[in-house]
Every structure is written in structure tokens, then in C-alpha cells.
Amino acid sequence: MKQPPAVKPPVPSVERALRILELMTEVDYPMGVNLIAKRLGISPSTCFNILKTLELVGYLDFDERSKAYTLGPAAVQFATRALELQRSFDKARDIMSDLANRHGSAGCVLWRLRRDMRFMVVGHVVGRSDVSFQLDPGNTLPLLIGASGRCAAAFLGLSTGEIAEMYDGLNWDKAPSLETYLGQVEQTKQKGWAIDSGDFIKGITTIAAPVDIGQNQFRFCLSIALFGDQNDPEFIDRVAADLISSAERIAERLFLGGSKLELTTRV
DSSP states (O other), X not given: OOOXXXXXXXXXXXXXXXXXXXXXXXOSSOXXXXXXXXXXXXXXXXXXXXXXXXXXXXXXXXXXXXXXXXXXXHHHHHHHHHHHHHHHHHHXXXXXXXXXXXXXXXXXXXXXXXXXXXXXXXXXXXXXXXXXXXXXXXXXXXXXXXXXXXXXXXXXXXXXXXXXXXXXXXXXXXXXXXXXXXXXXXXXXHHSOEEEESSSSTTEEEEEEEOOOSTTOOOEEEEEEEETTOOOHHHHXXXXXXXXXXXXXXXXXXXXXXXXXXXXXXX
């Protein structure tokens, strides 16, 4: 497998802004510039500039009388959305676990499409396979890679030119040709599910299907990972049918059961 690119050091101003927000969540009282700067070991002037930016975008509130800051409405909204995402995954967890266990899977993943056109892990469950993998919530993948990527290419309404442009540069273990990939996308449209037979990660077969939220919107995808020799065509067809059924049940729970994910804004 190709080595991932080296992780670049964090942007100092962004890191300090996040540390300020983390600090504000840990205390239950307003804090002034000097106290925040002292707690975090940064200069008061730098701290002041970051605080004013966070106030401007709504993540902090400033009280003129006390000259102190508290969390603002944007921070509360951000946290609320994150908690809602977790609660929604909790509604899907048992369906995903049952699916993974029925087929001796290494795991099952619920993906969400972000605003930057990357897939983000909403939640992941481990199956009964002897070998498993770990994906933390928030981990992301490029839009078109793997089985979930073929689903995106099939159901997002992308043109051949758009697919070709985004396909270039993807990091596969065994990259299919663009012509082969486009053929697989057409098959996905017809079948309603996609398969990656070790192209993305050698030795792992992944099947994915959209979680249908209606209104011709593709926002969520459910995938199941299989190891080793679990690639018999009849077995794959059975897993795919079960995957589609599980995706339909998840859609019903999440989007018809009163605990809907936010559909109008992608994180």
C-alpha cells in the first residue's frame, strides 16, 4: 500500500483558537483575555486577536461590563449538531452490528458526504471476523474511492468529465483504469450497490449502498468490509441484498423516525 503523505504541523492560529474553545468548554464562568492567555501560555495580544475573531463569527460572546468571554451560539449549534450525529448513529448501530455478524464481516461503516465532497465516518461497528479494522468517527476519504466512491459517482449525478477529473490522483492499492471504473459506476446504477474487490485496499472486498433519504439526495452510504476469500459471487449477491435492506431500515429510523440528521447543511 502506498504510504500516506506526511502530516504537516498545525496552523498556529487555528490550533490556538481550538485550544481557546476547548478551555471555554471546561469552565463554567466567564473568562477575560489575560486569564485565558495565562492558562494557555500565549501572549495577551495574540489571544485578544483570536478572541475577537471568534466573537465576530459567533463562537464566543463578549460582555462589555465584565470584559469577559463565554461560549457563543455558533459553538452551541456546532456541539448540538455533533451530538445529533452521534445519536443518529446510535439508532443505526444495532442494524449495522447484525449485518456485520450475519456475514462474518470485518466491519460495517456509515458514511456521510461532507460539504468539501469527502466521505466522513459517522460510525463504525466491528463484526465477528477474525480480523477487524478501526475507523474513528470523523475520519474521511476522497469522494470517488472504494465502493462508497462508486456509489457517489453513480448517484450524485456527476458527468463523465467530472468523474474523470476527480478520479485522477486517487490513491489506490490497485487502481482500475478509468474506463473500467466508469463501467463499474454504470453497473452500480443498475444494481443499486457497488463493490470494490481489493482495488482500494488489497485483500479487502467492500460492498456499499446508498442510504436513501428521498428527494433524489445522496448524502449517506452504508458499507460492509469482507476479508480473504469471501468473494464467491452468490455470497456477494446475498450480502449486497442484505446491505440494501439494512440501508433501507437505517433510512427509515433516521429520517422517518423523528431523529433526523441535518440534511440541508453538510458538515
